[in-house]
Amino acid sequence: MRTKTTTGSARQLRTALIAAPLLLAVAACGGIDPDTETADGSEDTGGQEGAASGEAITTGWGPSNGQWYLYGAQSMSIVAEASGLDITVRESAGSEENAIRMDRGELDVGMLDANGADEALGEDHDLTTLFPLSVVVWQMVVGEDTDIQTLEDLDGAAFNPGPVGGASAMVTVEVFEEGLGLDVDWFEATAPDAQSAYQGRQIEGFALRGAGVQADGAVLEVDSARPVRLLSFTEEQMDAAVEVNPDLSPATIPASTYDTEEDILAIGYWGVVVGASVDFDEDQAYQMTKSFWEELDTIGEQLPQVEGMTPEDAVNEALMPLHPGAVRYYEEMGIDVPDEIKVQG
Known part of the structure; x- marks a missing residue:
């Protein structure tokens, strides 16, 4: 189990050092894997095919000098530690890029704005929600x-x-x-x-x-x-x-x-969520969702915007369909998940 951070330039690495205590928590879980994008900009080999076969789950967030990237690094470190999953955190331009790259199979999971996903892909897309990240x-x-x-x-x-x-x-x-x-x-x-x-x-x-x-x-x-x-x-x-x-x-x-x-x-x-393509592995989606909610108090110590959130919020405030793996967790918790926010077909 390990969580890795990736950046695309020396400038971004220097900026990321502002958050050194946060990134140390990520590095302690394994550092930058040689098969992922490194500071010289070489390509990450992650994606849905790799994640489904047990390799790193590649997650996209935001620019390395922004809050969403830092939130991603911290929260995914905690989720990886709790679940045993191998999770890579990488920077991006933000929600719309994440939506496009998940749609192409280049990312497994990512920070999404529901409106931004619709803007990037149109309303008839196949992206889903695992859990809300923030109001x-x-x-x-x-x-x-x-x-x-x-x-x-x-x-x-x-x-x-x-x-x-x-x-x-x-x-x-x-x-x-x-x-x-x-x-x-x-x-x-x-x-x-x-x-x-x-x-x-x-x-x-x-x-x-x-x-x-x-x-x-x-x-x-x-x-x-x-x-x-x-x-x-x-x-x-x-x-x-x-x-x-x-x-x-x-x-x-x-x-x-x-x-x-x-x-x-x-x-x-409640439009900012951690989302995934509908093709993302169901068991891994379940484990990520379960670990996020079970570790919410720990995550909240670093990310105050999640304080007070409940699994019921994920269902009641859903703006996109819930991933089947997430639905499995919420139903195990005794929450009634309406058919209209389940993936159809």
Whole structure:
């Protein structure tokens, strides 16, 4: 049993050293296998065929300098230790790349955003869910030096809805335009460029979708250069948001998170999951799902966004079908899994 991390360049390796304590936990389970992609960029030989025959299960997450890659390294280390499975953690551009590569059989398992998977492959795809990874929450950030106090005040303002081309930006635009009727001056940019534009006072603010309701490092970083104000939805605005996108649900960012005067009401959803192709080996899918839930307390010590999640959430909040191996585990737990979220045929 071992868990390995893989990166694609020396620059990414240097960035990953920021999380050295986390990566040491992964290295202790076996380090980088010579048959997987290494720092020189050679190809990983994992994939569904290898995993089904007992070789490494290849999992895809996000960029090596981002939170999802670090979450993947930590959680998969714990799952590998508990299950005895051989799991490889590798970086990617994120959910949409993971979806495409799982669909091609180049990854076995990966971090998925349900909306991102649909965007990459169309709604009629064969990807499934093992277990949820996080409630994701949109944080609406504006400068304290602006007159913007409410979401309505964003009408006409220069505002970044999220990373250009990303699923989170699409949801922001949909909610603001169709739900709230706002005419925002959208600033299209990558997340780093949007944050630079905010710090340079080119825009009034930006939307950031993060994992869970804990403080996000990007918000804290820009706050040090240009203090931020977080905007809260009203109950009526939340109802309007959910009406235009039923996958959304209310999420509360506690006042203690950013030392705000009151809790922040935000939009969120359970769309970030650990998913797999329907062809992923059923026994391995079962073992990964079982080990994740049995080790949830340990995982929660490192990944606060999973705290409070239950197996019932995986079933009740499912936005994609559950993998047959996951269904087996949930039914063993006495949970009724509706036919409509089981793989058909």
